[in-house]
Amino acid sequence: MTGYGNDVQFKMYHPDKKKQELPVSFEDWEQQARERLADGPYHYIADGAGSGNTAGENRRALDNWRLLPRMMVDTENRDLSIQLLGEHLPFPVLMAPIGVQTIAHEEGELAAARAAKQTGVPYVASTASSFTMERIAEELDDAPKWFQLYWGKDKNVTASFLQRAEEAGYSAIVATLDTQMLSWREKDLENGYLPFLQAEGIANYLSDPAFRAKLERPPEEDIAAAVQQFVEIFTNAALSWEDLAFLRRQTNLPIVLKGVLDPEDVKKALEYDINGFIVSNHGGRQVDGTVAAIDMLPEMVEAAGGRVPVLMDSGIRRGADVIKALALGAEAVLVGRPYIYGLAVDGENGAYEVLRNLLADTDLTMGLTGRARMKDIDRSLVRRQK
Numbered sequence: 001m002t003g004y005g006n007d008v009q010f011k012m013y014h015p016d017k018k019k020q021e022l023p024v025s026f027e028d029w030e031q032q033a034r035e036r037l038a039d040g041p042y043h044y045i046a047d048g049a050g051s052g053n054t055a056g057e058n059r060r061a062l063d064n065w066r067l068l069p070r071m072m073v074d075t076e077n078r079d080l081s082i083q084l085l086g087e088h089l090p091f092p093v094l095m096a097p098i099g100v101q102t103i104a105h106e107e108g109e110l111a112a113a114r115a116a117k118q119t120g121v122p123y124v125a126s127t128a129s130s131f132t133m134e135r136i137a138e139e140l141d142d143a144p145k146w147f148q149l150y151w152g153k154d155k156n157v158t159a160s161f162l163q164r165a166e167e168a169g170y171s172a173i174v175a176t177l178d179t180q181m182l183s184w185r186e187k188d189l190e191n192g193y194l195p196f197l198q199a200e201g202i203a204n205y206l207s208d209p210a211f212r213a214k215l216e217r218p219p220e221e222d223i224a225a226a227v228q229q230f231v232e233i234f235t236n237a238a239l240s241w242e243d244l245a246f247l248r249r250q251t252n253l254p255i256v257l258k259g260v261l262d263p264e265d266v267k268k269a270l271e272y273d274i275n276g277f278i279v280s281n282h283g284g285r286q287v288d289g290t291v292a293a294i295d296m297l298p299e300m301v302e303a304a305g306g307r308v309p310v311l312m313d314s315g316i317r318r319g320a321d322v323i324k325a326l327a328l329g330a331e332a333v334l335v336g337r338p339y340i341y342g343l344a345v346d347g348e349n350g351a352y353e354v355l356r357n358l359l360a361d362t363d364l365t366m367g368l369t370g371r372a373r374m375k376d377i378d379r380s381l382v383r384r385q386k
């Protein structure tokens with residue numbers, strides 16, 4: 001028996017191996033993370049915006065799409081690799097950009113980056129990371145890496161982030177469009193918890209020459225003033241399509257827009273020489289009550305018209321979810337909270353196990369549905385239930 005999934009599965013079943021100490025299911029990882037984390041960090045990670053309705057809807061919608069397997073297809077040799085933005089990737093999965101990971105584990109993004117390197121899954125480093133993008137890139141070494149841009153009010157800082165990302169070896173920019181302001185997050189408000197105000201998750205700003213030039217005294221001498229400056233420039237509700245031209249001029253790297261749900265936005269963005277899209281509602285963390293990302297995927301793919309790749313995130317938990325998204329036209333998916341729960345439970349090893357298990361499950365689900373290669377996964381593999 002061959003295949004990534006079979007190898008992982010049989011190692012876990014091996015009779016000499018003692019009972020699995022770490023969780024296997026998403027629900028158990030989340031439960032163990034809950035037991036380890038204080039209320040503030042746990043709710044910051046787990047909750048959605050407002051009532052949490054969108055976060056739940058992502059799951060309900062994914063469950064509503066059903067797989068329709070074909071039998072008697074030779075899937076002994078499966079290939080999950082893809083070409084994405086000129087890179088060969090072993091799996092159609094990326095690690096979603098997640099800010100301020102030291103609230104889950106002291107080694108934060110460094111441990112998550114090492115887990116990415118172990119699997120070959122690209123790591124997308126957030127602007128709001130607890131470590132600088134250069135330090136994370138060092139940990140990733142030659143592993144695939146993209147940089148996620150939060151695009152605030154200060155154009156010099158934005159330009160500087162892009163230049164630093166290019167110099168540090170990131171191969172694509174993910175510009176997140178759905179967080180021009182922070183949403184209404186009820187538990188975080190109740191807990192009075194926003195780690196950035198304690199200077200956690202702003203390493204890219206504190207180390208940035210353009211940001212530092214705005215300060216009267218360096219952050220090492222006056223951290224409160226630096227945090228205040230961060231707060232002032234982070235939000236940028238004035239962003240409009242014309243600003244995309246600025247971004248395009250600043251970098252030669254591919255630009256992928258994250259957080260789009262409306263096909264009209266895809267059509268508009270294509271006028272600005274954009275290289276890809278991530279259909280996402282930010283894991284339900286920004287606009288409470290939005291449509292589920294998976295439900296918009298087919299229309300978004302149609303709007304992109306095969307000109308650029310369309311990726312998807314929000315609610316991906318298991319192999320079946322990955323396969324459903326691919327069948328609905330995504331080139332790849334991003335996974336968020338699952339690896340953060342792994343990180344919270346057991347650092348690098350926990351994040352690695354979560355990823356490895358998701359990849360193994362994806363490989364097995366692909367084979368069991370009668371598909372051996374990515375190109376075999378198409379719309380005929382899914383039915384919408386109601």
Ligand SMILES: Cc1cc2nc3c(=O)[nH]c(=O)nc-3n(C[C@H](O)[C@H](O)[C@H](O)COP(=O)(O)O)c2cc1C
Pocket residue numbers: 044045046096097098099100126127128148176258280281282283284285313314315316334335336337338
């Ligand atoms: C704790 C946390 C922090 C996040 N930080 C960022 C971020 O800095 N930049 C960004 O573009 N998205 C961020 N996201 C959103 C993720 O990139 C992704 O869209 C979302 O987690 C996908 O949904 P899932 O968690 O259901 O997999 C964050 C998500 C979480 C849970």
Ligand SMILES: CCCCCCC(=O)C(=O)O
Pocket residue numbers: 099128179182196234282285
């Ligand atoms: C004030 C900084 C907000 C960073 C947002 C990080 C994020 O995307 C999320 O929490 O979601």
